[in-house]
Amino acid sequence: MKAANSLFAMTHALKLMLLIGDESQLVRQRNEELAQVRAEIATHKARAADLADDLLYDEVIQGPQDADQQLSQTQTQTQMETQTTLVGSGLGETAVYT
Secondary structure (H helix, E strand, O other), rough: HHHHHHHHHHHHHHHHHHHHHHHHHHHHHHHHHHHHHHHHHHHHHHHHHHHHHHHHHHHHHHHHHHHHHHHHHHHHHHHHHHHHHHHHHOOOOOOOOO
16 A cells, blocks of 8 residues: 555656646747847837938938938839739739820
8 A cells, every 4th residue: 555655646746747847848839939039129129210210311411302302213214114914924914094
């Protein structure tokens, strides 16, 4: 009877150790993923800040009207490139241009 109780106590202790080990591994994996996500967030925030600074810098240096004019020139150029692509592919006859 004493041996059975001892065996039961050892199996219980092993189950607890396994459970705690699994739990600690899950916590470690979660912490690693969290650190990776935080690093990605910081990278994307820095990229967004750089892009915003570039936009604001261009508008301050060139002025709001010059920035708008540059944007409309870029849009016109994109439309012309699209038209050239359609004509070059044989779709120019059926395409309507504005």
